[in-house]
Amino acid sequence: MxxxxxxxxxxxxxxxxxxxxxxxxxxxxxxxxxxxxxxxxxxxxxxxxxxxxxxxxxxxxxxxxxxxxxxxxxxxxxxxxxxxxxxxxxxxxxxxxxxxxxxxxxxxxxxxxxxxxxxLQGMTAHYLTRSTYEVKPGDKVLVHAAAGGMGLLLTQLAKHLGATVYATASTSAKADLARAAGAAEVFGYDDFADALRGRIDVVYDGVGATTFDGGLTVLRPRGLMALYGAASGAVPPLDPQVLNRSGSLFLTRPSLGHHxxxxxxxxxxxxxxxxxxxxxxxxxxxxxxxxxxxxxxxxxxxxxxxxxxxxxxxx
Missing domain, CATH: 3.90.180.10 (Medium-chain alcohol dehydrogenases, catalytic domain)
Incomplete structure:
Protein backbone atom coordinates (compact mmCIF):
# COMPACT_ATOMS: atom_id res chain seq x y z
CA MET A 1 0.00 0.00 0.00
CA LEU A 120 -9.82 17.92 14.06
CA GLN A 121 -10.98 21.46 13.44
CA GLY A 122 -14.53 20.80 14.64
CA MET A 123 -13.37 19.27 17.90
CA THR A 124 -10.84 22.08 18.32
CA ALA A 125 -13.62 24.62 17.86
CA HIS A 126 -15.68 22.59 20.35
CA TYR A 127 -13.12 22.64 23.15
CA LEU A 128 -12.20 26.28 22.51
CA THR A 129 -15.80 27.48 22.78
CA ARG A 130 -17.10 24.95 25.30
CA SER A 131 -14.11 24.33 27.60
CA THR A 132 -11.26 26.85 27.17
CA TYR A 133 -13.73 29.74 27.31
CA GLU A 134 -17.41 28.86 27.46
CA VAL A 135 -18.97 31.27 24.99
CA LYS A 136 -22.24 32.76 26.22
CA PRO A 137 -24.94 34.97 24.71
CA GLY A 138 -23.75 38.56 24.65
CA ASP A 139 -20.02 37.75 24.57
CA LYS A 140 -17.77 39.56 22.13
CA VAL A 141 -15.39 37.19 20.38
CA LEU A 142 -12.49 37.86 18.01
CA VAL A 143 -11.58 35.08 15.55
CA HIS A 144 -8.35 35.49 13.62
CA ALA A 145 -7.97 34.08 10.09
CA ALA A 146 -11.73 33.63 10.00
CA ALA A 147 -11.86 32.44 6.38
CA GLY A 148 -9.65 29.42 7.01
CA GLY A 149 -11.06 26.01 7.83
CA MET A 150 -10.58 26.55 11.56
CA GLY A 151 -11.74 30.16 11.52
CA LEU A 152 -14.94 29.41 9.64
CA LEU A 153 -15.96 26.78 12.19
CA LEU A 154 -15.10 28.99 15.17
CA THR A 155 -17.08 31.86 13.67
CA GLN A 156 -20.15 29.70 13.02
CA LEU A 157 -20.02 28.09 16.43
CA ALA A 158 -19.47 31.28 18.43
CA LYS A 159 -22.36 32.91 16.57
CA HIS A 160 -24.55 29.85 17.28
CA LEU A 161 -23.71 30.14 20.99
CA GLY A 162 -24.95 33.74 21.06
CA ALA A 163 -21.76 35.77 20.72
CA THR A 164 -21.09 38.78 18.54
CA VAL A 165 -18.18 37.67 16.38
CA TYR A 166 -15.50 39.97 15.07
CA ALA A 167 -13.00 38.60 12.60
CA THR A 168 -9.79 39.25 10.71
CA ALA A 169 -9.08 38.30 7.11
CA SER A 170 -6.40 39.20 4.58
CA THR A 171 -8.53 39.90 1.48
CA SER A 172 -11.98 41.20 0.64
CA ALA A 173 -12.99 37.78 -0.69
CA LYS A 174 -11.97 36.15 2.59
CA ALA A 175 -13.80 38.88 4.51
CA ASP A 176 -16.96 37.99 2.59
CA LEU A 177 -16.57 34.35 3.63
CA ALA A 178 -16.19 35.37 7.28
CA ARG A 179 -19.35 37.51 7.12
CA ALA A 180 -21.27 34.66 5.51
CA ALA A 181 -20.18 32.45 8.41
CA GLY A 182 -21.61 34.93 10.92
CA ALA A 183 -19.00 37.61 11.60
CA ALA A 184 -20.57 40.96 12.46
CA GLU A 185 -17.49 42.93 11.38
CA VAL A 186 -14.29 41.93 9.61
CA PHE A 187 -11.00 43.79 9.88
CA GLY A 188 -7.59 43.62 8.29
CA TYR A 189 -4.58 42.51 10.29
CA ASP A 190 -3.28 46.08 10.43
CA ASP A 191 -6.38 47.78 11.83
CA PHE A 192 -8.22 45.34 14.13
CA ALA A 193 -6.32 46.34 17.27
CA ASP A 194 -7.26 50.02 17.14
CA ALA A 195 -10.85 49.29 16.11
CA LEU A 196 -11.53 46.79 18.91
CA ARG A 197 -9.31 48.06 21.73
CA GLY A 198 -10.58 46.87 25.13
CA ARG A 199 -13.89 45.48 23.78
CA ILE A 200 -13.35 41.71 23.42
CA ASP A 201 -14.06 38.93 25.94
CA VAL A 202 -12.02 36.20 24.24
CA VAL A 203 -9.57 36.10 21.35
CA TYR A 204 -9.14 32.86 19.41
CA ASP A 205 -5.73 33.15 17.75
CA GLY A 206 -4.32 30.47 15.48
CA VAL A 207 -2.07 32.93 13.64
CA GLY A 208 0.49 33.63 16.35
CA ALA A 209 3.42 36.02 15.92
CA THR A 210 1.80 38.70 13.76
CA THR A 211 -1.49 38.99 15.68
CA PHE A 212 -0.60 38.19 19.29
CA ASP A 213 0.28 41.69 20.58
CA GLY A 214 -2.76 43.25 18.93
CA GLY A 215 -4.91 40.48 20.39
CA LEU A 216 -3.88 41.43 23.92
CA THR A 217 -4.76 45.03 23.13
CA VAL A 218 -8.37 44.26 22.21
CA LEU A 219 -9.17 42.26 25.35
CA ARG A 220 -11.26 43.78 28.12
CA PRO A 221 -9.89 43.57 31.68
CA ARG A 222 -9.76 39.90 32.72
CA GLY A 223 -10.36 38.80 29.14
CA LEU A 224 -8.83 35.60 27.77
CA MET A 225 -6.41 34.95 24.94
CA ALA A 226 -6.60 31.39 23.57
CA LEU A 227 -3.48 30.95 21.45
CA TYR A 228 -4.11 27.63 19.73
CA GLY A 229 -1.75 27.86 16.74
CA ALA A 230 1.12 29.71 15.11
CA ALA A 231 0.50 29.92 11.37
CA SER A 232 2.65 33.07 11.10
CA GLY A 233 5.35 31.84 13.46
CA ALA A 234 5.85 31.27 17.17
CA VAL A 235 5.08 34.01 19.70
CA PRO A 236 8.26 35.22 21.47
CA PRO A 237 8.65 34.71 25.23
CA LEU A 238 6.29 36.92 27.24
CA ASP A 239 6.85 38.75 30.53
CA PRO A 240 3.80 37.87 32.68
CA GLN A 241 3.69 41.48 33.86
CA VAL A 242 2.36 42.36 30.41
CA LEU A 243 -0.82 40.48 31.31
CA ASN A 244 -1.05 42.38 34.60
CA ARG A 245 -0.56 45.81 33.04
CA SER A 246 -3.08 45.00 30.30
CA GLY A 247 -5.90 44.31 32.76
CA SER A 248 -5.19 41.03 34.61
CA LEU A 249 -5.58 39.10 31.37
CA PHE A 250 -5.67 35.32 31.04
CA LEU A 251 -3.46 33.53 28.49
CA THR A 252 -3.63 29.84 27.56
CA ARG A 253 -1.92 27.73 24.92
CA PRO A 254 -4.28 24.72 24.56
CA SER A 255 -4.04 21.74 22.25
CA LEU A 256 -6.54 19.16 21.08
CA GLY A 257 -4.68 16.17 22.49
CA HIS A 258 -5.32 17.25 26.08
CA HIS A 259 -9.05 17.63 25.34
Missing amino acids: RAVVITAPGGPEILELTERPEPVPGPGEAVVDVAASGVNFIDIYQRSGAYPLPLPSPLGVEGAGTVAAVGPGVTGLATGDRVGWVDVPGSYAELALLPADRLVPVPDGIGLDQAAAAL VADRDEMLWRAREVFDWIMDGTLDITVSHRYPLAQARRAHEDLAARRTTGKLLLIP
Missing part, protein backbone atom coordinates in the same frame (compact mmCIF):
# COMPACT_ATOMS: atom_id res chain seq x y z
CA ARG A 2 1.08 3.59 -0.56
CA ALA A 3 1.80 6.09 2.24
CA VAL A 4 3.63 9.33 2.96
CA VAL A 5 6.33 8.65 5.56
CA ILE A 6 8.98 11.17 6.60
CA THR A 7 12.49 9.99 7.48
CA ALA A 8 13.92 13.40 8.44
CA PRO A 9 12.47 16.86 9.10
CA GLY A 10 12.40 19.26 6.18
CA GLY A 11 10.38 21.28 3.73
CA PRO A 12 7.41 20.13 1.64
CA GLU A 13 9.80 18.69 -0.95
CA ILE A 14 10.44 15.69 1.36
CA LEU A 15 6.83 14.51 1.00
CA GLU A 16 6.83 11.57 -1.36
CA LEU A 17 4.63 8.52 -1.74
CA THR A 18 6.34 5.30 -0.75
CA GLU A 19 5.33 1.65 -0.97
CA ARG A 20 4.83 0.10 2.46
CA PRO A 21 3.80 -3.38 3.60
CA GLU A 22 0.09 -3.67 4.29
CA PRO A 23 -0.45 -3.28 8.04
CA VAL A 24 -1.70 -6.15 10.18
CA PRO A 25 -3.63 -5.21 13.32
CA GLY A 26 -2.23 -6.35 16.65
CA PRO A 27 -4.09 -6.52 19.97
CA GLY A 28 -6.33 -3.49 20.44
CA GLU A 29 -5.68 -2.22 16.91
CA ALA A 30 -7.66 -1.80 13.70
CA VAL A 31 -6.73 -1.28 10.06
CA VAL A 32 -8.84 1.31 8.26
CA ASP A 33 -9.25 1.76 4.51
CA VAL A 34 -8.72 5.54 4.36
CA ALA A 35 -11.35 7.48 2.41
CA ALA A 36 -9.92 10.93 3.12
CA SER A 37 -7.24 12.53 5.26
CA GLY A 38 -7.34 16.07 6.62
CA VAL A 39 -4.43 18.41 5.94
CA ASN A 40 -3.64 20.59 8.95
CA PHE A 41 -1.01 23.01 10.19
CA ILE A 42 0.12 20.43 12.76
CA ASP A 43 1.21 18.27 9.81
CA ILE A 44 3.47 21.11 8.67
CA TYR A 45 4.86 21.58 12.18
CA GLN A 46 5.60 17.85 12.42
CA ARG A 47 7.10 17.66 8.93
CA SER A 48 9.39 20.63 9.59
CA GLY A 49 10.59 19.41 12.98
CA ALA A 50 8.90 22.20 14.94
CA TYR A 51 6.94 19.40 16.63
CA PRO A 52 9.54 16.59 16.67
CA LEU A 53 8.44 13.07 15.78
CA PRO A 54 10.21 9.75 16.23
CA LEU A 55 11.58 9.01 12.77
CA PRO A 56 10.75 7.47 10.40
CA SER A 57 7.14 8.45 10.98
CA PRO A 58 3.90 8.35 9.02
CA LEU A 59 2.32 11.77 8.54
CA GLY A 60 -1.27 12.96 9.00
CA VAL A 61 -3.26 12.93 12.24
CA GLU A 62 -6.86 13.14 10.98
CA GLY A 63 -8.91 10.96 8.70
CA ALA A 64 -11.97 8.85 8.08
CA GLY A 65 -12.64 5.57 6.38
CA THR A 66 -13.99 2.04 6.66
CA VAL A 67 -12.66 -0.62 9.03
CA ALA A 68 -10.82 -3.28 7.00
CA ALA A 69 -9.66 -5.53 9.85
CA VAL A 70 -9.56 -5.64 13.65
CA GLY A 71 -6.99 -7.19 15.95
CA PRO A 72 -7.37 -9.53 18.92
CA GLY A 73 -9.33 -8.20 21.86
CA VAL A 74 -11.12 -5.44 19.94
CA THR A 75 -14.80 -5.18 20.85
CA GLY A 76 -17.54 -2.89 19.62
CA LEU A 77 -15.89 -2.51 16.21
CA ALA A 78 -16.33 -4.62 13.09
CA THR A 79 -15.19 -4.82 9.50
CA GLY A 80 -17.17 -2.33 7.41
CA ASP A 81 -17.80 0.18 10.22
CA ARG A 82 -17.42 3.83 9.21
CA VAL A 83 -15.00 5.60 11.55
CA GLY A 84 -12.97 8.75 11.98
CA TRP A 85 -9.98 9.73 14.11
CA VAL A 86 -7.84 12.63 15.26
CA ASP A 87 -4.51 13.01 17.06
CA VAL A 88 -3.24 9.64 15.76
CA PRO A 89 -0.47 9.51 13.11
CA GLY A 90 -0.73 7.65 9.83
CA SER A 91 -3.56 9.26 7.87
CA TYR A 92 -1.58 10.08 4.72
CA ALA A 93 -1.97 6.52 3.46
CA GLU A 94 -4.26 4.09 1.69
CA LEU A 95 -4.48 1.98 4.85
CA ALA A 96 -3.99 3.24 8.41
CA LEU A 97 -3.07 1.15 11.46
CA LEU A 98 -4.80 2.77 14.44
CA PRO A 99 -5.62 2.09 18.10
CA ALA A 100 -9.21 0.88 18.11
CA ASP A 101 -10.09 2.96 21.17
CA ARG A 102 -9.16 6.17 19.30
CA LEU A 103 -11.74 5.60 16.56
CA VAL A 104 -15.09 7.38 16.64
CA PRO A 105 -18.19 6.15 14.81
CA VAL A 106 -19.31 8.27 11.86
CA PRO A 107 -23.13 8.61 11.69
CA ASP A 108 -24.92 7.57 8.51
CA GLY A 109 -25.88 11.20 7.84
CA ILE A 110 -22.23 12.26 7.55
CA GLY A 111 -20.06 11.56 4.52
CA LEU A 112 -16.59 10.17 5.16
CA ASP A 113 -15.02 13.18 3.46
CA GLN A 114 -17.10 15.45 5.73
CA ALA A 115 -15.91 13.52 8.77
CA ALA A 116 -12.27 13.80 7.71
CA ALA A 117 -12.76 17.53 7.16
CA ALA A 118 -14.63 18.12 10.41
CA LEU A 119 -13.08 16.17 13.23
CA VAL A 260 -9.63 14.22 23.73
CA ALA A 261 -7.29 12.05 25.79
CA ASP A 262 -10.25 10.57 27.66
CA ARG A 263 -12.39 8.43 25.33
CA ASP A 264 -15.70 9.57 26.80
CA GLU A 265 -14.70 13.21 26.34
CA MET A 266 -13.54 12.51 22.80
CA LEU A 267 -16.83 10.83 21.91
CA TRP A 268 -18.82 13.69 23.46
CA ARG A 269 -16.98 16.27 21.38
CA ALA A 270 -17.24 14.22 18.17
CA ARG A 271 -20.93 13.53 18.71
CA GLU A 272 -21.76 17.22 19.19
CA VAL A 273 -19.73 18.21 16.14
CA PHE A 274 -21.54 15.64 14.00
CA ASP A 275 -24.92 16.74 15.43
CA TRP A 276 -24.14 20.36 14.55
CA ILE A 277 -23.27 19.35 10.99
CA MET A 278 -26.48 17.36 10.56
CA ASP A 279 -28.74 20.11 11.98
CA GLY A 280 -27.07 22.80 9.86
CA THR A 281 -25.31 24.67 12.69
CA LEU A 282 -21.91 23.95 11.11
CA ASP A 283 -21.24 24.06 7.39
CA ILE A 284 -18.09 22.14 6.50
CA THR A 285 -16.35 23.75 3.54
CA VAL A 286 -13.90 21.54 1.67
CA SER A 287 -12.12 23.87 -0.71
CA HIS A 288 -9.45 21.56 -2.16
CA ARG A 289 -9.04 17.83 -2.64
CA TYR A 290 -5.63 16.46 -3.64
CA PRO A 291 -4.49 12.94 -4.50
CA LEU A 292 -1.94 11.48 -2.07
CA ALA A 293 0.80 12.10 -4.61
CA GLN A 294 0.18 15.85 -4.26
CA ALA A 295 0.74 16.06 -0.50
CA ARG A 296 3.61 18.47 -1.15
CA ARG A 297 1.36 20.84 -3.06
CA ALA A 298 -1.27 20.68 -0.30
CA HIS A 299 1.35 21.67 2.29
CA GLU A 300 2.61 24.50 0.11
CA ASP A 301 -0.90 25.85 -0.47
CA LEU A 302 -1.80 25.69 3.21
CA ALA A 303 1.43 27.30 4.40
CA ALA A 304 1.09 30.12 1.86
CA ARG A 305 -2.53 30.68 2.96
CA ARG A 306 -3.66 30.41 -0.65
CA THR A 307 -6.74 28.47 0.39
CA THR A 308 -9.94 28.83 2.39
CA GLY A 309 -11.87 26.09 4.14
CA LYS A 310 -10.50 22.57 4.53
CA LEU A 311 -7.93 20.67 2.48
CA LEU A 312 -8.19 16.90 2.03
CA LEU A 313 -5.93 14.21 0.64
CA ILE A 314 -7.83 11.46 -1.18
CA PRO A 315 -6.02 8.09 -1.55
Whole structure:
Protein backbone atom coordinates (compact mmCIF):
# COMPACT_ATOMS: atom_id res chain seq x y z
CA MET A 1 0.00 0.00 0.00
CA ARG A 2 1.08 3.59 -0.56
CA ALA A 3 1.80 6.09 2.24
CA VAL A 4 3.63 9.33 2.96
CA VAL A 5 6.33 8.65 5.56
CA ILE A 6 8.98 11.17 6.60
CA THR A 7 12.49 9.99 7.48
CA ALA A 8 13.92 13.40 8.44
CA PRO A 9 12.47 16.86 9.10
CA GLY A 10 12.40 19.26 6.18
CA GLY A 11 10.38 21.28 3.73
CA PRO A 12 7.41 20.13 1.64
CA GLU A 13 9.80 18.69 -0.95
CA ILE A 14 10.44 15.69 1.36
CA LEU A 15 6.83 14.51 1.00
CA GLU A 16 6.83 11.57 -1.36
CA LEU A 17 4.63 8.52 -1.74
CA THR A 18 6.34 5.30 -0.75
CA GLU A 19 5.33 1.65 -0.97
CA ARG A 20 4.83 0.10 2.46
CA PRO A 21 3.80 -3.38 3.60
CA GLU A 22 0.09 -3.67 4.29
CA PRO A 23 -0.45 -3.28 8.04
CA VAL A 24 -1.70 -6.15 10.18
CA PRO A 25 -3.63 -5.21 13.32
CA GLY A 26 -2.23 -6.35 16.65
CA PRO A 27 -4.09 -6.52 19.97
CA GLY A 28 -6.33 -3.49 20.44
CA GLU A 29 -5.68 -2.22 16.91
CA ALA A 30 -7.66 -1.80 13.70
CA VAL A 31 -6.73 -1.28 10.06
CA VAL A 32 -8.84 1.31 8.26
CA ASP A 33 -9.25 1.76 4.51
CA VAL A 34 -8.72 5.54 4.36
CA ALA A 35 -11.35 7.48 2.41
CA ALA A 36 -9.92 10.93 3.12
CA SER A 37 -7.24 12.53 5.26
CA GLY A 38 -7.34 16.07 6.62
CA VAL A 39 -4.43 18.41 5.94
CA ASN A 40 -3.64 20.59 8.95
CA PHE A 41 -1.01 23.01 10.19
CA ILE A 42 0.12 20.43 12.76
CA ASP A 43 1.21 18.27 9.81
CA ILE A 44 3.47 21.11 8.67
CA TYR A 45 4.86 21.58 12.18
CA GLN A 46 5.60 17.85 12.42
CA ARG A 47 7.10 17.66 8.93
CA SER A 48 9.39 20.63 9.59
CA GLY A 49 10.59 19.41 12.98
CA ALA A 50 8.90 22.20 14.94
CA TYR A 51 6.94 19.40 16.63
CA PRO A 52 9.54 16.59 16.67
CA LEU A 53 8.44 13.07 15.78
CA PRO A 54 10.21 9.75 16.23
CA LEU A 55 11.58 9.01 12.77
CA PRO A 56 10.75 7.47 10.40
CA SER A 57 7.14 8.45 10.98
CA PRO A 58 3.90 8.35 9.02
CA LEU A 59 2.32 11.77 8.54
CA GLY A 60 -1.27 12.96 9.00
CA VAL A 61 -3.26 12.93 12.24
CA GLU A 62 -6.86 13.14 10.98
CA GLY A 63 -8.91 10.96 8.70
CA ALA A 64 -11.97 8.85 8.08
CA GLY A 65 -12.64 5.57 6.38
CA THR A 66 -13.99 2.04 6.66
CA VAL A 67 -12.66 -0.62 9.03
CA ALA A 68 -10.82 -3.28 7.00
CA ALA A 69 -9.66 -5.53 9.85
CA VAL A 70 -9.56 -5.64 13.65
CA GLY A 71 -6.99 -7.19 15.95
CA PRO A 72 -7.37 -9.53 18.92
CA GLY A 73 -9.33 -8.20 21.86
CA VAL A 74 -11.12 -5.44 19.94
CA THR A 75 -14.80 -5.18 20.85
CA GLY A 76 -17.54 -2.89 19.62
CA LEU A 77 -15.89 -2.51 16.21
CA ALA A 78 -16.33 -4.62 13.09
CA THR A 79 -15.19 -4.82 9.50
CA GLY A 80 -17.17 -2.33 7.41
CA ASP A 81 -17.80 0.18 10.22
CA ARG A 82 -17.42 3.83 9.21
CA VAL A 83 -15.00 5.60 11.55
CA GLY A 84 -12.97 8.75 11.98
CA TRP A 85 -9.98 9.73 14.11
CA VAL A 86 -7.84 12.63 15.26
CA ASP A 87 -4.51 13.01 17.06
CA VAL A 88 -3.24 9.64 15.76
CA PRO A 89 -0.47 9.51 13.11
CA GLY A 90 -0.73 7.65 9.83
CA SER A 91 -3.56 9.26 7.87
CA TYR A 92 -1.58 10.08 4.72
CA ALA A 93 -1.97 6.52 3.46
CA GLU A 94 -4.26 4.09 1.69
CA LEU A 95 -4.48 1.98 4.85
CA ALA A 96 -3.99 3.24 8.41
CA LEU A 97 -3.07 1.15 11.46
CA LEU A 98 -4.80 2.77 14.44
CA PRO A 99 -5.62 2.09 18.10
CA ALA A 100 -9.21 0.88 18.11
CA ASP A 101 -10.09 2.96 21.17
CA ARG A 102 -9.16 6.17 19.30
CA LEU A 103 -11.74 5.60 16.56
CA VAL A 104 -15.09 7.38 16.64
CA PRO A 105 -18.19 6.15 14.81
CA VAL A 106 -19.31 8.27 11.86
CA PRO A 107 -23.13 8.61 11.69
CA ASP A 108 -24.92 7.57 8.51
CA GLY A 109 -25.88 11.20 7.84
CA ILE A 110 -22.23 12.26 7.55
CA GLY A 111 -20.06 11.56 4.52
CA LEU A 112 -16.59 10.17 5.16
CA ASP A 113 -15.02 13.18 3.46
CA GLN A 114 -17.10 15.45 5.73
CA ALA A 115 -15.91 13.52 8.77
CA ALA A 116 -12.27 13.80 7.71
CA ALA A 117 -12.76 17.53 7.16
CA ALA A 118 -14.63 18.12 10.41
CA LEU A 119 -13.08 16.17 13.23
CA LEU A 120 -9.82 17.92 14.06
CA GLN A 121 -10.98 21.46 13.44
CA GLY A 122 -14.53 20.80 14.64
CA MET A 123 -13.37 19.27 17.90
CA THR A 124 -10.84 22.08 18.32
CA ALA A 125 -13.62 24.62 17.86
CA HIS A 126 -15.68 22.59 20.35
CA TYR A 127 -13.12 22.64 23.15
CA LEU A 128 -12.20 26.28 22.51
CA THR A 129 -15.80 27.48 22.78
CA ARG A 130 -17.10 24.95 25.30
CA SER A 131 -14.11 24.33 27.60
CA THR A 132 -11.26 26.85 27.17
CA TYR A 133 -13.73 29.74 27.31
CA GLU A 134 -17.41 28.86 27.46
CA VAL A 135 -18.97 31.27 24.99
CA LYS A 136 -22.24 32.76 26.22
CA PRO A 137 -24.94 34.97 24.71
CA GLY A 138 -23.75 38.56 24.65
CA ASP A 139 -20.02 37.75 24.57
CA LYS A 140 -17.77 39.56 22.13
CA VAL A 141 -15.39 37.19 20.38
CA LEU A 142 -12.49 37.86 18.01
CA VAL A 143 -11.58 35.08 15.55
CA HIS A 144 -8.35 35.49 13.62
CA ALA A 145 -7.97 34.08 10.09
CA ALA A 146 -11.73 33.63 10.00
CA ALA A 147 -11.86 32.44 6.38
CA GLY A 148 -9.65 29.42 7.01
CA GLY A 149 -11.06 26.01 7.83
CA MET A 150 -10.58 26.55 11.56
CA GLY A 151 -11.74 30.16 11.52
CA LEU A 152 -14.94 29.41 9.64
CA LEU A 153 -15.96 26.78 12.19
CA LEU A 154 -15.10 28.99 15.17
CA THR A 155 -17.08 31.86 13.67
CA GLN A 156 -20.15 29.70 13.02
CA LEU A 157 -20.02 28.09 16.43
CA ALA A 158 -19.47 31.28 18.43
CA LYS A 159 -22.36 32.91 16.57
CA HIS A 160 -24.55 29.85 17.28
CA LEU A 161 -23.71 30.14 20.99
CA GLY A 162 -24.95 33.74 21.06
CA ALA A 163 -21.76 35.77 20.72
CA THR A 164 -21.09 38.78 18.54
CA VAL A 165 -18.18 37.67 16.38
CA TYR A 166 -15.50 39.97 15.07
CA ALA A 167 -13.00 38.60 12.60
CA THR A 168 -9.79 39.25 10.71
CA ALA A 169 -9.08 38.30 7.11
CA SER A 170 -6.40 39.20 4.58
CA THR A 171 -8.53 39.90 1.48
CA SER A 172 -11.98 41.20 0.64
CA ALA A 173 -12.99 37.78 -0.69
CA LYS A 174 -11.97 36.15 2.59
CA ALA A 175 -13.80 38.88 4.51
CA ASP A 176 -16.96 37.99 2.59
CA LEU A 177 -16.57 34.35 3.63
CA ALA A 178 -16.19 35.37 7.28
CA ARG A 179 -19.35 37.51 7.12
CA ALA A 180 -21.27 34.66 5.51
CA ALA A 181 -20.18 32.45 8.41
CA GLY A 182 -21.61 34.93 10.92
CA ALA A 183 -19.00 37.61 11.60
CA ALA A 184 -20.57 40.96 12.46
CA GLU A 185 -17.49 42.93 11.38
CA VAL A 186 -14.29 41.93 9.61
CA PHE A 187 -11.00 43.79 9.88
CA GLY A 188 -7.59 43.62 8.29
CA TYR A 189 -4.58 42.51 10.29
CA ASP A 190 -3.28 46.08 10.43
CA ASP A 191 -6.38 47.78 11.83
CA PHE A 192 -8.22 45.34 14.13
CA ALA A 193 -6.32 46.34 17.27
CA ASP A 194 -7.26 50.02 17.14
CA ALA A 195 -10.85 49.29 16.11
CA LEU A 196 -11.53 46.79 18.91
CA ARG A 197 -9.31 48.06 21.73
CA GLY A 198 -10.58 46.87 25.13
CA ARG A 199 -13.89 45.48 23.78
CA ILE A 200 -13.35 41.71 23.42
CA ASP A 201 -14.06 38.93 25.94
CA VAL A 202 -12.02 36.20 24.24
CA VAL A 203 -9.57 36.10 21.35
CA TYR A 204 -9.14 32.86 19.41
CA ASP A 205 -5.73 33.15 17.75
CA GLY A 206 -4.32 30.47 15.48
CA VAL A 207 -2.07 32.93 13.64
CA GLY A 208 0.49 33.63 16.35
CA ALA A 209 3.42 36.02 15.92
CA THR A 210 1.80 38.70 13.76
CA THR A 211 -1.49 38.99 15.68
CA PHE A 212 -0.60 38.19 19.29
CA ASP A 213 0.28 41.69 20.58
CA GLY A 214 -2.76 43.25 18.93
CA GLY A 215 -4.91 40.48 20.39
CA LEU A 216 -3.88 41.43 23.92
CA THR A 217 -4.76 45.03 23.13
CA VAL A 218 -8.37 44.26 22.21
CA LEU A 219 -9.17 42.26 25.35
CA ARG A 220 -11.26 43.78 28.12
CA PRO A 221 -9.89 43.57 31.68
CA ARG A 222 -9.76 39.90 32.72
CA GLY A 223 -10.36 38.80 29.14
CA LEU A 224 -8.83 35.60 27.77
CA MET A 225 -6.41 34.95 24.94
CA ALA A 226 -6.60 31.39 23.57
CA LEU A 227 -3.48 30.95 21.45
CA TYR A 228 -4.11 27.63 19.73
CA GLY A 229 -1.75 27.86 16.74
CA ALA A 230 1.12 29.71 15.11
CA ALA A 231 0.50 29.92 11.37
CA SER A 232 2.65 33.07 11.10
CA GLY A 233 5.35 31.84 13.46
CA ALA A 234 5.85 31.27 17.17
CA VAL A 235 5.08 34.01 19.70
CA PRO A 236 8.26 35.22 21.47
CA PRO A 237 8.65 34.71 25.23
CA LEU A 238 6.29 36.92 27.24
CA ASP A 239 6.85 38.75 30.53
CA PRO A 240 3.80 37.87 32.68
CA GLN A 241 3.69 41.48 33.86
CA VAL A 242 2.36 42.36 30.41
CA LEU A 243 -0.82 40.48 31.31
CA ASN A 244 -1.05 42.38 34.60
CA ARG A 245 -0.56 45.81 33.04
CA SER A 246 -3.08 45.00 30.30
CA GLY A 247 -5.90 44.31 32.76
CA SER A 248 -5.19 41.03 34.61
CA LEU A 249 -5.58 39.10 31.37
CA PHE A 250 -5.67 35.32 31.04
CA LEU A 251 -3.46 33.53 28.49
CA THR A 252 -3.63 29.84 27.56
CA ARG A 253 -1.92 27.73 24.92
CA PRO A 254 -4.28 24.72 24.56
CA SER A 255 -4.04 21.74 22.25
CA LEU A 256 -6.54 19.16 21.08
CA GLY A 257 -4.68 16.17 22.49
CA HIS A 258 -5.32 17.25 26.08
CA HIS A 259 -9.05 17.63 25.34
CA VAL A 260 -9.63 14.22 23.73
CA ALA A 261 -7.29 12.05 25.79
CA ASP A 262 -10.25 10.57 27.66
CA ARG A 263 -12.39 8.43 25.33
CA ASP A 264 -15.70 9.57 26.80
CA GLU A 265 -14.70 13.21 26.34
CA MET A 266 -13.54 12.51 22.80
CA LEU A 267 -16.83 10.83 21.91
CA TRP A 268 -18.82 13.69 23.46
CA ARG A 269 -16.98 16.27 21.38
CA ALA A 270 -17.24 14.22 18.17
CA ARG A 271 -20.93 13.53 18.71
CA GLU A 272 -21.76 17.22 19.19
CA VAL A 273 -19.73 18.21 16.14
CA PHE A 274 -21.54 15.64 14.00
CA ASP A 275 -24.92 16.74 15.43
CA TRP A 276 -24.14 20.36 14.55
CA ILE A 277 -23.27 19.35 10.99
CA MET A 278 -26.48 17.36 10.56
CA ASP A 279 -28.74 20.11 11.98
CA GLY A 280 -27.07 22.80 9.86
CA THR A 281 -25.31 24.67 12.69
CA LEU A 282 -21.91 23.95 11.11
CA ASP A 283 -21.24 24.06 7.39
CA ILE A 284 -18.09 22.14 6.50
CA THR A 285 -16.35 23.75 3.54
CA VAL A 286 -13.90 21.54 1.67
CA SER A 287 -12.12 23.87 -0.71
CA HIS A 288 -9.45 21.56 -2.16
CA ARG A 289 -9.04 17.83 -2.64
CA TYR A 290 -5.63 16.46 -3.64
CA PRO A 291 -4.49 12.94 -4.50
CA LEU A 292 -1.94 11.48 -2.07
CA ALA A 293 0.80 12.10 -4.61
CA GLN A 294 0.18 15.85 -4.26
CA ALA A 295 0.74 16.06 -0.50
CA ARG A 296 3.61 18.47 -1.15
CA ARG A 297 1.36 20.84 -3.06
CA ALA A 298 -1.27 20.68 -0.30
CA HIS A 299 1.35 21.67 2.29
CA GLU A 300 2.61 24.50 0.11
CA ASP A 301 -0.90 25.85 -0.47
CA LEU A 302 -1.80 25.69 3.21
CA ALA A 303 1.43 27.30 4.40
CA ALA A 304 1.09 30.12 1.86
CA ARG A 305 -2.53 30.68 2.96
CA ARG A 306 -3.66 30.41 -0.65
CA THR A 307 -6.74 28.47 0.39
CA THR A 308 -9.94 28.83 2.39
CA GLY A 309 -11.87 26.09 4.14
CA LYS A 310 -10.50 22.57 4.53
CA LEU A 311 -7.93 20.67 2.48
CA LEU A 312 -8.19 16.90 2.03
CA LEU A 313 -5.93 14.21 0.64
CA ILE A 314 -7.83 11.46 -1.18
CA PRO A 315 -6.02 8.09 -1.55
